[in-house]
Amino acid sequence: MEEKLHPEKSGPFFRVPGKKSHLEKSSPFPPESREEDAWLSERQLAKCSPAEVDQFGSPVPTRMVSNGEYMPIAQTEKQKRVEARILELADSAxxxxxxxxxxFLATTGGFAAAFLAMNEVFGHFFNVSLLEVFGPAAYAxxxxxxxxxxxxxxxxxxxxxxxxxxxxRAIAQGYDEVTGPLFGVNPFNPTGLNDELGGAWTAWNPALHNKPYTCDMFNVINYIKEMFFDSQTTVAVLSNANxxxxxxPGGNPRAPTNVTxxxxxxxxxxxxxxxxxxxxxxxxxSTRVLAHGQLYVGIGNLHDPVFGDFTQFQIDAFHPDSWKGYNIAPAAKVDTDPNSLxxxxxxDDVAVAYPIYAVIARNTQxxxxxxxxxxxxxxKGLAPGPPDIPERGNPTDIPKAASDWPQFNFIIYHSSIRPAFFDYESLQDIRSxxxxxxxxxxxxxxxxxxxxxxxxxxxxxxGTTLxxxxxxxxxxxxxxxxxxxxYLGPNRIVFGSDSLWYGSPQWQIEALWRFEIPEGLREKWGYPELTKSAKRKILGLNSARLYRLPTAVGGQHGDGGAYKPxxxxFEQLIPDSLKTLLEIGQPVPPGACVVSDNFSKMKEEYLAGGGQRNNTRYGWIRTAA
Incomplete structure (x- = not known):
């Protein structure tokens, strides 16, 4: 079997950052102690306390928690107000x-209380009522x-x-007993900037709390489970990334020279x-999954040494439902030199992209x-820093392509958002x-x-932008x-979750359904209201129109009507041919899999058996000026 890429060699989203070795620093504290595991000075530590001693236990953080590699700021006045209101609601309920x-704070009522408090302090972002504080039925x-x-x-x-x-997965999971030891810092916020909740590594998906890392967490079995058993997904477009x-050997990875x-x-x-x-x-x-073909552009990919015209090969061999391309990916072969990268x-590149569009356009059958x-x-997007060009995500190449190819629908993934996964820069754009x-x-x-x-x-x-x-x-x-x-209206926005990266998509479905654009923002900037009708369009009806699929569903998981469960x-039904195609059962190369320890697996089993989330956070909080 050919060598597969190790995570640290597979691009910026695969690297596994970790803490520096203890050999790289000197510490006056006992080995393995909490203080020895921090990078804060003794003077800084004197102003902090371990986060786990905080007796509050809010479902969302109400103060900045540091993992010990940066000094946490003191709790802000708004965070104090949120905390006080959550406490008031929690005590009453x-x-x-x-x-x-x-x-109580470990129940759905605790989340409802947190959402209510955040609405009162930061603005009305979440559709939640006081009634939901008192019972899961009302919350649901x-x-x-x-x-x-x-x-x-x-x-x-x-x-x-x-x-x-x-x-x-780490940024979505947040800092916990699993991600802390594995990564040390938020991989996309290593300097410890604050999000709007005051955290440097706040969880996006609470269902991932303390969930262990396993070698199979992104494989097809978990995919089917997360998409069709643990969420309301009716149809999923399965994507890929070239x-x-x-x-x-001994050097930095390079771009490929050919499709193979x-x-x-x-x-x-x-x-x-x-x-x-x-x-x-x-x-x-029934149709529950749609498949992307891959956009390999350039004259060289029309004359590949193995496939010939690779776009036509894909059409003839497995009939894509739609196409996926990455402007930022090295996927353009602009000549026929076998050694060129x-x-x-x-x-809108007439010489590079348009010949591939022409192949797609002529296959009207x-x-x-x-x-x-x-x-x-x-x-497009998720590419902070220079240069500011379409190849990295700038959208200036869209108008000409859309005008020249009106028969195509150009679906721009991530809506061209520039920051990658931690949106501090976008918040500063707004505040500027x-x-x-x-x-x-x-x-x-x-x-x-x-x-x-x-x-x-x-x-x-x-996807990911949300x-x-x-x-x-x-x-x-x-x-x-x-x-x-x-600018586009409710009919030209489509939902994507980027799952499995962030766990089951259900948390995103729920969050978008509850989310509201505050009235003050709408009035000031002329934004339309995000109505339930608009949310239904975004979450599925718009894409159903693009793929000409029926939209009648009957059950909790999109079953009934035109869609069957x-x-x-399903795992027992996977044929050997698919196992071979997906390399199921093949050994994972050493270093290509990050696995969390047995304690975390025991913790997950405890939770699965009825244990309750405890909202404990680990790290350091600022308790003195």
């Missing part, structure tokens, strides 16, 4: 419900309805011989994507069975007062919305959704 305050009643149609436009899994982007880095070399080192190929689609749809007896590309065949899904055509200029996303507005065949996808902001930067989420609604024994 716990007495009425006959339980301790700590036990205002959540995502059972008949909600959800088409998740961007989902991921990883072939079984690789683990995948563990740093993305973002390959080729190992160089790239496919060997990708987390999932187009063929593997289609294989999963075919299996799930067969056992479900692939490079990044832009949507595919539209009969794959009505979304002309959907061109393109990753700098405007673009009368609204806060959120880097690349505002520009994208305004450039795309005149083109009815351009859509905004909100996940990275809706909990930890709600002001950013409100402005982004407001601007997309203002995935059988519970």
């Amino acid at each position: 716990s007495k009425r419900l006959g339980m301790s305050r700590r036990m 009643a205002t959540g995502a309805p059972a008949n909600l149609y959800v088409l998740d436009d961007q989902t991921h899994l990883v072939r079984s011989s690789l683990q995948g982007p563990v740093t993305l 973002f390959a880095a080729i190992p160089v 070399e790239s496919l060997t080192h990708e987390i999932l190929t187009g063929e593997q994507t289609a294989g999963v689609r075919d299996f799930v749809n067969q056992i479900a007896g 692939m490079r990044m590309w832009r949507l 595919e539209l009969k069975k794959h009505p979304g065949f002309f959907n061109i899904c393109v990753h 007062g700098v405007l673009r055509e009368g609204v806060p200029d959120i880097s690349w996303t505002t520009q994208f919305a305004q450039l795309a507005a005149p083109f009815p065949n351009v859509y905004a996808e909100i 996940a990275s902001s809706i909990v930890t930067f709600p002001t950013v989420a409100a402005h982004i959704l407001g601007q997309l609604m203002k 995935v059988p519970p024994n």
Whole structure:
């Protein structure tokens, strides 16, 4: 078997950062003590206390928690107000419900109390009522309805011989007993900047708390479980990433020289994507998964030494439902030199991109069975820093491409958001007062919305952009959704979760259903209201139109009507051919899998057996000026 990439060699989202060795510092404290594990000075430690001694136990952090590598700031006045209001609500509710305050804060009522307090202090971002504080039934009643149609436009899994982007799971999981020892710091916020809740590493998805890392957490079995048993997803678009880095012995990874070399080192190929689609749809007896083909552009990929015209090969071999490309990926072969490296590309490049569009456009016969065949899904954004060019995510290449190819729908993934996964920069964009055509200029996303507005065949996808902001930067989420609604309207925004990176997508579905753009922001900036009708369109109806799928659902998991359930024994139904295709059972190369310790696995088993989340946080909090 050919060597597979280790996580630290597979690009920026696969690197596994860790704490420095204790040998690299001298410490006056006993080995393995809490103080010895911190990077704070003795003077700084004197102003801090271990976070786990905090007796509050809020479901969301109400003060900054440091892992010991940076000095936490003191609790802000707004955080104090949130904490006081949560305490007030928790004391009242716990007495009425006959339980301790700590036990109450571990229930859905605790989350409702936290959302209410945040609304009162930061603005009305979440649709939650006081009634929900007192019972899970009331909390569920205002959540995502059972008949909600959800088409998740961007989902991921990883072939079984690789683990995948563990740093993305880490930022969604937040700092806990598992991620702290594995990573040390938030992989996308190593300097400890604050989110709007005052944390440097606040969890996005509370269901991931203390969940262990395993070598199979991104594989097909967990994918089917998380998408179709643990969420309301009706249909999922399974994506892929031709973002390959080729190992160089003794040197830095390089770009691939041809398609075969790239496919060997990708987390999932187009063929593997289609294989999963075919299996799930067969056992479900209905369309539950759609599959992306891969955009490899340039003249060299029309004359590949193995595949010839690789785009046509994909069409003939496994019939993609739509297409996925990464401008920032080295996927453009601009010549026929067998030794030249692939490079990044832009949507409006007549010589590089347009010949591939032409191949897709001439295969109109595919539209009969794959009505979304002309959907061109393109990753743009999540690329902070210079240069400010379309190849990295700047949207200035969209208007010409959309105008020249009106038969295509250009679905712009991540809505071109520039910051990667931690939205502090976007919050500063909003607070700076700098405007673009009368609204806060959120880097690349505002520009994208305004450039795309005149083109009815351009859509905004909100994968990761929503996940990275809706909990930890709600002001950013409100402005982004407001601007997309203002310029593109509710009919041209589509939901994507980027799961499995962040666990089951259910938390994002619930968060978006509850989310509201505060009235003050709407009045000041002219943003439309995010109504329930608009949310239904964003969560699924818009994508259903793009793929011409029925939208009648009957059950909690999208079952009934045109959609049938995935059988519970799906794992036993996986054929040997798919196991071979996905490399199930093949050994994972040493160093290619990050696994958490047995204690964390025991903790997960305890929780699965009925144990209760305790909201304890680990690290340091500022307790003195």
